[in-house]
Amino acid sequence: MGYIELNVLNNVDQPMALGIDLGTTNSLAATWKDGRPVVLKPEGGHGGSVPSVVHFAEGGGATIGRKALNKATIDPRGTIFSIKRFMGRGLADVQEELKSFPFPVSEGEHGLLQVDVYGNPMTPQEISALILTRVQQIACQTLPDAELNRAVITVPAYFDDTQRQATRDAARLAGIDVMRIINEPTAASLAYGLDQAKEGKIAVYDLGGGTFDISILSIEDGVFTVLSTNGDTHLGGDDFDRALANLVLAEVADQIGEEALAEPALQRAALIAAEKCKVELSIHPEAGLHLVLPENGVHVRRNVTRDEFEALAAPLIQRSLDACRNALADAELEPSEVSEVVLVGGSTRMPAVRTAVEMFFGRLPHTELNPDEVVALGAATQAHILAGGSRDLLLMDVTPLSLGLETVGGAVSKIITRNSTIPCSATEGFTTYADNQTGIDFNILQGERELAKDCRSLGQFSLKGIPPMPAGMARVAVRFHVDADGLLTVTAREESTGAKSSIEVKPKHGLTDQQVEQMLEDSLTNAKEDFEASRAAGLKTEIGIMVHATEKSLPTVEDHLDPEQLLDVREAVDAAKAARESDSMDPKLLQKVRDELERATMPLAAMLMDGVAKKALSGRELSDF
Amino acid sequence: MSLCPVCEATLTTPLVCLNCKTLLSTEGREVSPFEALGVERRWEIDPKQLKRALLDLSRHVHPDYFATAEPEQRELAEQASATLNEAFETLRDDPRRADWLVRALGGPSDSEERQMPQAFLMQVLEWNEVLEEARGATAGTDEWQAMIDLGAELSSEREERLEAIAAQLTPLPAAGAEALIEVRRELNAVRYIDRTRAELKSLRLEASLGGA
Numbered sequence A: 001m002g003y004i005e006l007n008v009l010n011n012v013d014q015p016m017a018l019g020i021d022l023g024t025t026n027s028l029a030a031t032w033k034d035g036r037p038v039v040l041k042p043e044g045g046h047g048g049s050v051p052s053v054v055h056f057a058e059g060g061g062a063t064i065g066r067k068a069l070n071k072a073t074i075d076p077r078g079t080i081f082s083i084k085r086f087m088g089r090g091l092a093d094v095q096e097e098l099k100s101f102p103f104p105v106s107e108g109e110h111g112l113l114q115v116d117v118y119g120n121p122m123t124p125q126e127i128s129a130l131i132l133t134r135v136q137q138i139a140c141q142t143l144p145d146a147e148l149n150r151a152v153i154t155v156p157a158y159f160d161d162t163q164r165q166a167t168r169d170a171a172r173l174a175g176i177d178v179m180r181i182i183n184e185p186t187a188a189s190l191a192y193g194l195d196q197a198k199e200g201k202i203a204v205y206d207l208g209g210g211t212f213d214i215s216i217l218s219i220e221d222g223v224f225t226v227l228s229t230n231g232d233t234h235l236g237g238d239d240f241d242r243a244l245a246n247l248v249l250a251e252v253a254d255q256i257g258e259e260a261l262a263e264p265a266l267q268r269a270a271l272i273a274a275e276k277c278k279v280e281l282s283i284h285p286e287a288g289l290h291l292v293l294p295e296n297g298v299h300v301r302r303n304v305t306r307d308e309f310e311a312l313a314a315p316l317i318q319r320s321l322d323a324c325r326n327a328l329a330d331a332e333l334e335p336s337e338v339s340e341v342v343l344v345g346g347s348t349r350m351p352a353v354r355t356a357v358e359m360f361f362g363r364l365p366h367t368e369l370n371p372d373e374v375v376a377l378g379a380a381t382q383a384h385i386l387a388g389g390s391r392d393l394l395l396m397d398v399t400p401l402s403l404g405l406e407t408v409g410g411a412v413s414k415i416i417t418r419n420s421t422i423p424c425s426a427t428e429g430f431t432t433y434a435d436n437q438t439g440i441d442f443n444i445l446q447g448e449r450e451l452a453k454d455c456r457s458l459g460q461f462s463l464k465g466i467p468p469m470p471a472g473m474a475r476v477a478v479r480f481h482v483d484a485d486g487l488l489t490v491t492a493r494e495e496s497t498g499a500k501s502s503i504e505v506k507p508k509h510g511l512t513d514q515q516v517e518q519m520l521e522d523s524l525t526n527a528k529e530d531f532e533a534s535r536a537a538g539l540k541t542e543i544g545i546m547v548h549a550t551e552k553s554l555p556t557v558e559d560h561l562d563p564e565q566l567l568d569v570r571e572a573v574d575a576a577k578a579a580r581e582s583d584s585m586d587p588k589l590l591q592k593v594r595d596e597l598e599r600a601t602m603p604l605a606a607m608l609m610d611g612v613a614k615k616a617l618s619g620r621e622l623s624d625f
Numbered sequence B: 001m002s003l004c005p006v007c008e009a010t011l012t013t014p015l016v017c018l019n020c021k022t023l024l025s026t027e028g029r030e031v032s033p034f035e036a037l038g039v040e041r042r043w044e045i046d047p048k049q050l051k052r053a054l055l056d057l058s059r060h061v062h063p064d065y066f067a068t069a070e071p072e073q074r075e076l077a078e079q080a081s082a083t084l085n086e087a088f089e090t091l092r093d094d095p096r097r098a099d100w101l102v103r104a105l106g107g108p109s110d111s112e113e114r115q116m117p118q119a120f121l122m123q124v125l126e127w128n129e130v131l132e133e134a135r136g137a138t139a140g141t142d143e144w145q146a147m148i149d150l151g152a153e154l155s156s157e158r159e160e161r162l163e164a165i166a167a168q169l170t171p172l173p174a175a176g177a178e179a180l181i182e183v184r185r186e187l188n189a190v191r192y193i194d195r196t197r198a199e200l201k202s203l204r205l206e207a208s209l210g211g212a
Helices: A091-098 A124-142 A161-173 A184-193 A237-256 A264-281 A306-330 A351-361 A374-386 A513-560 A563-581 A587-600 A602-617 B033-037 B047-061 B071-092 B094-104 B118-134 B142-169 B179-211
Strands: A018-022 A026-033 A036-039 A054-056 A062-064 A105-107 A113-117 A120-122 A150-155 A177-183 A200-207 A212-220 A223-232 A286-293 A298-305 A340-344 A394-396 A403-407 A411-416 A424-430 A440-446 A456-463 A476-482 A488-494 A500-504
Touching (some): A018 A124, A018 A184, A018 A374, A026 A124, A026 A374, A036 A374, A054 A124, A091 A105, A113 A124, A124 A161, A150 A161, A150 A184, A161 A177, A161 A456, A177 A184, A177 A374, A184 A200, A184 A212, A184 A223, A184 A374, A200 A306, A200 A351, A212 A306, A223 A306, A237 A264, A237 A286, A264 A286, A264 A298, A264 A306, A298 A306, A306 A351, A340 A351, A340 A374, A374 A394, A394 B047, A403 A476, A411 A424, A424 B071, A440 A488, A456 A500, A513 A563, A513 A587, A587 A602, B033 B047, B033 B071, B047 B071, B071 B094, B094 B142, B094 B179, B118 B179, B142 B179
Parallel strands (some): A018 A150, A150 A177, A200 A340, A223 A394
Antiparallel strands (some): A018 A026, A026 A036, A054 A062, A105 A113, A113 A120, A212 A223, A424 A476, A440 A456, A488 A500
């Protein structure tokens, strides 16, 4: 008897995973399908991208994405946008931004920022979680058979530890298993490097809605090594909008006075008008910049030429080029040594940006891929690699910022310098500075500045149990390890005694594990409440129909019912009416009332059926009842 | 050359067997950067070969390829990859490679031998004077020009120090040799040059910002 060979392996579906670009203005998911990354677009939809906007109605109820965007002018206070700018930040970090945001932001527990949504505080993590949920939902609609709860999520290269952790927390709240957080420009280079077996140095210029990133990578044999990254966390398309908005607001001030400018709806309307004008200027040499709000007495209609706009844009573009210069210096390269330039982010559609980048690097930048999609495509590629789907490519990423310890006098001793390839480890020796000192406190820092107070503190920990000895005799080895996820672990060990202490760094403005758990629990409770409310509403409708039907048919059959049966029906109907009109949204109670009504009206229903049958036979229509 | 404990093939690196692809534990023993990358222990290195070794080996040990593996395998991949990256950084940078070799051959550390070469000391005194005057200089002045000239001088001086180091370390001296003290002194000079160059750079940045 022969054997039939079964090639089981070939029948196993590749595990699918998402790549999600969680952007300042738009978010998008992609996945690996049939040997390449594809953006997940719902049929007939808007290209799959979800505006990163959440609207909260007064009294509850959130809408996410395109529908929320439409609420921006009607209800600016409840429409939360650009939340990415607040991720993992403290109130002091965002003072500048707050001036142009119409919604109130305050500081909650643990220095955590929160947006006050009609008296209900929401953290940036929770709001981002809503956006992620929507993105995942669209992905699931596009690929209904796939299980898509694992994802690689991208962040700007310049995001520090706290901001990355905040992004992880947001995903966790959305029920997404984060496989890896990767840098947006790196993701973009993966998407570009795929088709051609490219060799050489690539510069990825990523000007998004809110942030600017530049990364220099080298590609050799399918291995992508990030050489350096630089950027500006406060430079993006929004700033170009702001520059144009100021132009129109200056004229508004002449009409209605300087004081009236603070009105959030006016500010928001000006930004929207500015963005529209900016987009048009990318295509036409001249565009209208109109701000007409009759209720505010605002009527400004003016034209802006491309030259005018480019004069406003020049200092912003110059800032991006400064960052490019720094990134090249870190990579020890001249602009001419870069063989490919890749543009990412919607703001790179501006002709002025394209020209400036072309001049700077002395070559025409790549624009084959949609700049709005390229990051998500690259993230999907990395997700595919991490899911075990491919070994063709390898991404060797770097730490974006230096990591070190505070030393005596508030100085910083850098232990891992920025742009080190991860995973990486480094050990540095420290000693005591006082006689018989038995413990050392360590303050872990992230940043490039020389003084501890100018860097971001990631956490503190202490090593105890050092035996008493003269100052400078103790030998303490501090080891920093940054894993492939970019997460830092610090271990300190005294060599003579082996006293040891270690810490997994938890960032300051991040959520504690308890907070995340509490939020998850809250969202589950809320989900239960939401579910019960909709079930109750359904039952009330059903009860209403039953009561109406009973009352309508009762006169025709009541003579044939026992007095007891009749009383039973009347009581059940009264109870049902009362329950329907009550405020109760308890589905259990309503279910009981409904069942009771059904039971009481059983004889009535039987009789009706009988009557219907007879009357139907006598030529009357069913619909007459 | 040691053999793989699983398939007994000759190992290129103690981190992974390239024949049977098994990740190997190096727990409790020091792996030299030369061993880790599987390159010959000597001063002269070929940067291209070094990079190739890093990429080739990373293809076998990178944690991205073990993301769905057992925790133990993931940890081995994490450690092996960190060891490779650290080894590459140590070897590709001339002063770091020299520092490693001096220590490995039992030479003095930078706290045990703080001297710089005699001839170099005289120049340091001169340079310090130029630096002193350059602090607070504005673009276009003589002090400014002196600072730019100093930058160029330091660069060529650095080259010379590194050539001296190369000469002392080719071929590698015996463990504990006198030459190692000389190399340490040269390394101290290189460190002085690097610090001074960093200061010049920030002075220049300050001046150009102040002038703007």
